[in-house]
Amino acid sequence: MSENGEHDAAERAYSEHAQAKELPAVDFLNLVVSMSHSALLHLGDAPDPVTGAREKDLPLARQTIDLLAMLQEKTHGNLSGEEERVLTQAIYDLRMRFVEVAQGK
Numbered sequence: 001m002s003e004n005g006e007h008d009a010a011e012r013a014y015s016e017h018a019q020a021k022e023l024p025a026v027d028f029l030n031l032v033v034s035m036s037h038s039a040l041l042h043l044g045d046a047p048d049p050v051t052g053a054r055e056k057d058l059p060l061a062r063q064t065i066d067l068l069a070m071l072q073e074k075t076h077g078n079l080s081g082e083e084e085r086v087l088t089q090a091i092y093d094l095r096m097r098f099v100e101v102a103q104g105k
Contacts, residue, residue, distance in 0.1 A: 028079065032086055033090075042060040058101065061094075064094075068091050
């Protein structure tokens with residue numbers, strides 16, 4: 001099978017498998033929400049989905065917040081009003097929570 005044929009077959013198999021599960025749409029807002037939840041998990045505000053434990057990992061929380069800020073910078077001028085508002089608010093809220101957690105509050 002040619003490289004293109006293998007690529008097409010892999011793409012079809014991936015699409016068929018992906019359609020089998022009921023998951024939220026793959027869009028920018030869900031990406032922001034997912035990354036925000038990840039940051040909250042690392043801030044100890046959300047339980048680990050596997051263990052149920054709440055653990056803090058401030059370096060990982062900061063990295064996730066910084067990734068959201070990078071997305072904001074790289075997508076500037078290309079987002080809808082709602083996407084920009086959600087992203088801006090998420091970054092602000094996460095930064096404020098990071099400071100609270102880092103200060104032991």
